[in-house]
Amino acid sequence: MRCSALGSVTHDALNDISLGGCMLTGIETTLPTGTPVDIRLLKGVEVAGIVRWNAPGKIGVEFRDPLSKAALMYFTLDDMPAGNPVALDHFGRRLPPLSRLRGPA
Structure with missing residues (x-):
């Protein structure tokens, strides 16, 4: 992951x-605090933000625009509970289990 701020990279x-x-x-x-930063999370996934807090060896960054849910899921998939994670549609409604969508074979 790459972070650009104050002319340095x-x-x-993460x-x-x-x-x-x-x-x-x-x-x-x-x-x-207040320093603008550009963060390259992955190739093709870059976000702009601002430093909101700092401590020795670490910083907290607030994104200018919210990260997409798909990008967030990529980074947090390992943190999801075991079993079936809850899948939601674009309106936040639960999707039915995949077995119910397939129907009889």
Whole structure:
């Protein structure tokens, strides 16, 4: 993962992520609160944000625009409970289990 701020580029670790922001660790330079940052999460997935807090070796970033749910799921899939995760449609409604959608064979 790559973070660009104040004219420099660093390769940091993503430790926490949500639709609205993330925490980066491995930060060698202190980035002051309010510093704009550009974060490349994956090839083709870049987000702009602003530093909201900092501590030794880490920063909290608020995204300018919310991350897509698909991108968030990519990063948090391993954190989902075991078994069947709840699938939702674009309106937030639960989708029926896949076996009910297939019908008789």
